[in-house]
Amino acid sequence: MRKLDQLSLAIVGLTLVAPSAGAQTDPLPSWKDGSSKQAILKFVADVTKEGAPGFVPVAERIAVFDNDGTLWSEQPLYFQLAFALERVKALAPQHPEWKTQEPFKTLLTGDVKGALGQGEKAILGIVAATHSGMTTDEFAKTVSEWAATAKHPRSGRLYTEMIYRPMLELLGYLRAQGFKTFIVSGGGIEFMRPWTEKVYGIPPEQVVGSSGETKFEMRPTGPVLIKEAKVSLIDDGPGKPVGINRHIGRRPVLVFGNSAGAPEMLQWTAAAAGRRFIGIVHHTDAEREWAYDRTSHIGKLDKAWDEAVAKGWTVVDMKSEWSRIYPFDK
Amino acid sequence: MRKLDQLSLAIVGLTLVAPSAGAQTDPLPSWKDGSSKQAILKFVADVTKEGAPGFVPVAERIAVFDNDGTLWSEQPLYFQLAFALERVKALAPQHPEWKTQEPFKTLLTGDVKGALGQGEKAILGIVAATHSGMTTDEFAKTVSEWAATAKHPRSGRLYTEMIYRPMLELLGYLRAQGFKTFIVSGGGIEFMRPWTEKVYGIPPEQVVGSSGETKFEMRPTGPVLIKEAKVSLIDDGPGKPVGINRHIGRRPVLVFGNSAGAPEMLQWTAAAAGRRFIGIVHHTDAEREWAYDRTSHIGKLDKAWDEAVAKGWTVVDMKSEWSRIYPFDK
Numbered sequence: 001m002r003k004l005d006q007l008s009l010a011i012v013g014l015t016l017v018a019p020s021a022g023a024q025t026d027p028l029p030s031w032k033d034g035s036s037k038q039a040i041l042k043f044v045a046d047v048t049k050e051g052a053p054g055f056v057p058v059a060e061r062i063a064v065f066d067n068d069g070t071l072w073s074e075q076p077l078y079f080q081l082a083f084a085l086e087r088v089k090a091l092a093p094q095h096p097e098w099k100t101q102e103p104f105k106t107l108l109t110g111d112v113k114g115a116l117g118q119g120e121k122a123i124l125g126i127v128a129a130t131h132s133g134m135t136t137d138e139f140a141k142t143v144s145e146w147a148a149t150a151k152h153p154r155s156g157r158l159y160t161e162m163i164y165r166p167m168l169e170l171l172g173y174l175r176a177q178g179f180k181t182f183i184v185s186g187g188g189i190e191f192m193r194p195w196t197e198k199v200y201g202i203p204p205e206q207v208v209g210s211s212g213e214t215k216f217e218m219r220p221t222g223p224v225l226i227k228e229a230k231v232s233l234i235d236d237g238p239g240k241p242v243g244i245n246r247h248i249g250r251r252p253v254l255v256f257g258n259s260a261g262a263p264e265m266l267q268w269t270a271a272a273a274g275r276r277f278i279g280i281v282h283h284t285d286a287e288r289e290w291a292y293d294r295t296s297h298i299g300k301l302d303k304a305w306d307e308a309v310a311k312g313w314t315v316v317d318m319k320s321e322w323s324r325i326y327p328f329d330k
Numbered sequence: 331m332r333k334l335d336q337l338s339l340a341i342v343g344l345t346l347v348a349p350s351a352g353a354q355t356d357p358l359p360s361w362k363d364g365s366s367k368q369a370i371l372k373f374v375a376d377v378t379k380e381g382a383p384g385f386v387p388v389a390e391r392i393a394v395f396d397n398d399g400t401l402w403s404e405q406p407l408y409f410q411l412a413f414a415l416e417r418v419k420a421l422a423p424q425h426p427e428w429k430t431q432e433p434f435k436t437l438l439t440g441d442v443k444g445a446l447g448q449g450e451k452a453i454l455g456i457v458a459a460t461h462s463g464m465t466t467d468e469f470a471k472t473v474s475e476w477a478a479t480a481k482h483p484r485s486g487r488l489y490t491e492m493i494y495r496p497m498l499e500l501l502g503y504l505r506a507q508g509f510k511t512f513i514v515s516g517g518g519i520e521f522m523r524p525w526t527e528k529v530y531g532i533p534p535e536q537v538v539g540s541s542g543e544t545k546f547e548m549r550p551t552g553p554v555l556i557k558e559a560k561v562s563l564i565d566d567g568p569g570k571p572v573g574i575n576r577h578i579g580r581r582p583v584l585v586f587g588n589s590a591g592a593p594e595m596l597q598w599t600a601a602a603a604g605r606r607f608i609g610i611v612h613h614t615d616a617e618r619e620w621a622y623d624r625t626s627h628i629g630k631l632d633k634a635w636d637e638a639v640a641k642g643w644t645v646v647d648m649k650s651e652w653s654r655i656y657p658f659d660k
Contacts, residue, residue: 223597
C-alpha cells in the first residue's frame with residue numbers, strides 16, 4: 001500500500017496535476033488546509049524545483065524528526081520508560097537485591113510514581129539496569145517483542161500504533177520528493193532501531209538517538225557486542241546537533257521537533273545557509289491526544305515556542321490542523 | 331557520466347542480457363575474469379534473485395568498505411597523515427612553541443621519518459594538534475581544500491585520484507543492484523566526509539570512521555560545533571564492529587577490507603545468519619601500486635589472510651586480477 005502511495009506521489013512530483021484532481025492526489029490528507037500544511041507544501045515545492053533559487057539537490061535533502069511527541073505520543077510517560085519499567089518486573093527474579101534497593105524496591109510494589117519521583121538518578125538507574133549487560137542482539141530481540149505486544153494504558157493499543165498519521169503522511173511525502181528521513185531523538189538508539197523501519201519506514205541507519213558504549217567480545221559461539229552502562233551520547237538539547245553531526249555529517253534542510261529537548265537542533269538547522277524548514281508540533285488536543293506545553297514535566301514546550309513565534313517557524317496546532325491523530329482514528 | 335553508467339547497470343539488472351552483449355555490459359570491466367570477479371558476480375546474483383534461498387531484501391543490502399588500502403592507496407604513508415603533516419607546516423607560525431617541542435620540532439626541520447619514528451604518542455599528538463580546536467565547518471573547509479589540491483609524492487596526482495578504479499566499479503555495480511554502500515575506516519570520519527560523495531559516490535551519512543567528541547557552542551554569529559581533542563571512537567580492529575553498530579545498526583552482507591585493522595569486522599559480518607561476502611584486497615603489485623602484506627608497517631595483512639584462506643573468503647590479487655588500478659591508468 002505504501003509503495004503504491006509513494007509511486008503515485010512520485011508521479012505527482014514529475015507531472016503537472018490538473019487542479020481538479022484535488023483530494024485524490026493530496027499528499028497530506030490528514031492535514032487540514034491551514035497555515036502549517038501550506039507552509040510545508042510551499043517549502044517542498046520551492047526546494048525541489050530545479051533551477052529555482054531555493055533548489056536543494058536530492059543528496060542534500062535531509063529531513064530529521066524528533067520521536068517522542070513528534071512522531072508518536074509521549075504521555076502519560078515516555079514509552080521507553082514504560083518499556084524499562086516492564087523490564088524491571090521481568091528481571092526482578094534474577095535480582096533479589098532489588099527487594100531492598102531503591103528505586104527498584106518502590107517500583108516493584110507497583111508504585112511507579114513513587115519510584116520515578118526519586119529523581120533523575122533513580123530513572124537513570126532503571127535505564128542502566130534494563131539497557132545494559134546484554135548483547136546488542138539480545139536487547140534488540142527484547143525490544144522487538146515489547147514493540148509487538150506492549151499496550152498503552154489509555155488506548156489499549158500497541159505503543160507502536162500510537163504514532164501520528166499526519167506525520168506518517170509527511171514522511172512518505174518527503175521521501176517521494178527525494179528527501180532522506182531521519183529520526184533524531186533523545187530516546188535510545190537501540191530502543192528505536194528494531195521497529196522504526198516497520199512503523200515509520202525509517203531504517204536503522206537513519207535513526208540517531210542517545211546511546212551507550214558497546215564492547216566487542218569474541219565468544220565460543222561467535223563475536224558479539226556487549227551493551228555497557230557507560231553513556232556514549234545523550235542526544236538531547238545541545239547533544240542533538242552533536243548527534244546529527246556524528247551520524248549524518250551535514251545540516252538538515254527540514255527539521256521537526258516538539259519540546260525543550262529540541263531548540264539547539266532547531267537553531268543549528270536554522271543557522272545554515274539556504275532555505276530551511278523548522279516545524280514544531282504543539283500538543284493542544286486534550287481529547288484525542290494530550291494538551292501540554294509550558295509547564296509540562298514531559299515534552300515541555302517553552303523557549304522553543306517563543307523562538308518559533310519570533311522567527312516565523314511553523315508551529316502545528318494538533319487540535320485544529322490535524323483531522324486525524326492516529327492511524328486507527330476514523 | 332556516472333549517472334548514465336548506473337542507469338545502464340540498473341537496466342542490465344532488470345532485463346535478460348543476450349550473451350553476445352559481452353564486454354559492453356560487463357559491470358566490472360577493470361576486473362579480469364578470475365576467481366574474485368566470479369565470486370562477486372555469483373554472490374550478487376544469488377542475493378538479489380527474488381525467491382532464491384539466498385535472497386536479501388533491498389533494505390538489508392548493506393555493503394561496507396574499509397578505505398585506506400581498500401578504496402584508495404595508503405603508501406608511502408596514510409594519506410590522512412600526509413594531510414596532518416601539511417597542516418603542521420601551515421599552522422607552525424601560530425605555534426612558536428613547536429620550535430622546541432617534539433615531535434613538531436623534528437617535523438618542522440623536514441625530517442618526517444624522524445618525527446613519526448618517535449612512536450604512536452607522537453603521531454597522536456600531531457593528529458590532535460591538527461584535527462581539533464576548530465569548528466567542524468572550518469575543518470571541513472580545510473580538508474576540502476587539501477582534497478582539491480594536495481598531490482601524492484610518487485604519482486604527482488591528487489591524493490583523491492589515487493583511488494582504485496575496480497573498486498569504483500564495484501561500488502557502482504552494488505548500488506545499481508540495490509545495495510547501500512558505506513565506508514567503515516580507521517581514518518577520521520570528518521577527514522573523509524568532505525570528499526567521499528564526489529570521489530566514491532558515498533554520502534557523508536554513509537561514512538563511518540574514527541572520531542573525536544564535538545561540543546555545541548552558541549556564538550554571536552550563530553551555533554557551531556567545536557572539534558575537541560577527546561576521542562569518541564577508534565574505528566579500527568574491535569572498534570570496527572562497534573562503529574558499524576553505532577552508525578548502521580545492522581550487520582553488512584558484504585564487506586571488503588585489506589589489513590590487520592579489519593579482522594573483527596570480517597568476523598562480525600561472517601558470523602551473521604544468511605549469505606555473506608567477505609573480500610580482502612591483497613597488495614601484490616609493486617609496479618603499478620605497492621606490494622606488501624605480512625611484515626608491512628602500514629596495512630599489515632597477516633592473520634586476516636590466514637583466516638581468509640581457511641574460511642574460503644575472497645582474496646583479490648591486485649596484480650593478476652585488476653587490469654587497471656587507478657582511474658587515470660590507460
